[in-house]
Amino acid sequence: MQPTTVMPPMDELRKVFREAGLSLTHQRVVLYRAVLEMRSHPSPEAIYERVRDEIPSISLGTVYKNIRAFMDAGLVREVSPHHGTLRLESNLEEHHHLVCTRCKAIVDLEESDLEPVRLRRELPGGFRVDRYSVEFRGLCAACSAKPDLS
Amino acid sequence: MQPTTVMPPMDELRKVFREAGLSLTHQRVVLYRAVLEMRSHPSPEAIYERVRDEIPSISLGTVYKNIRAFMDAGLVREVSPHHGTLRLESNLEEHHHLVCTRCKAIVDLEESDLEPVRLRRELPGGFRVDRYSVEFRGLCAACSAKPDLS
């Protein structure tokens, strides 16, 4: 198992939430713990299903609101910067992406722009890789020139 | 500019579409050319806006249907394998992902599982990279054991 996030005890949770400006509700504690425990990169729906065992009356809206709060506070992250709407590419060659997290612009990098990626260990059992690509996230020139106003 | 996809002449388009089992409609030709020309990894909405200059009566439904047809035929690809629903992660360390394109499972690879990624050239002007990660796409053991049935 990877040495990832450890379940924080209640008094540390209190601190984490206070620093994030989030008040400490039962729903929030259960949701946060669920996300830390679930190693599967869960969807909001999956979290909702899971948390309902503990709080049957919780609403999906509450799940979404808290996920957003956790993301805004930097407690969790979303896996893909362009979830939400489909983005297409016609470049079928192996290549990589530069992604602006602000304006969602995507720019291709040619495969030859990078040294080949090399694994140091075997991949987890039986996974068959078709292809890989490297995603560089950051801010494009235009967005990093503008003020943040968030 | 990258040596990406070149605009195919009409008789080659005819061949491409025939091999994909797609009949040659005006809308389809205009849509396909639009996707090849747009280097911005466009969304369906962006393609719709663009194509409306040429075919004002085209419907958004037709855009979606043809995008799906192009993707199924392998003429274009979607940038992210997990668009459509948000996926969360609580691992805030630098790491990489193994993604099953069939069941959408996501597994973390530790940063130390890979040799560091090295660039051979400067990035396009002014882009500020916050972090990068490598995404390996393929089939997990369970999915590659099952038949395709698509």
Add this chain to the structure above:
DNA sequence: ATATCTGCAAAAGTTTTGCTAAAGT
């Protein structure tokens, strides 16, 4: 002539928002 496609509208899925009562500080 037959199969496929377009446009339109309805529907399904995902996420956000507004409101009031409830809970946290």
Add this chain to the structure above:
DNA sequence: ACTTTAGCAAAACTTTTGCAGATAT
């Protein structure tokens, strides 16, 4: 007491689907 949150419902947004008339083969 005051502020923030939960639950609920409505709404917004993205994508898919069903169908009748139009177009392609």
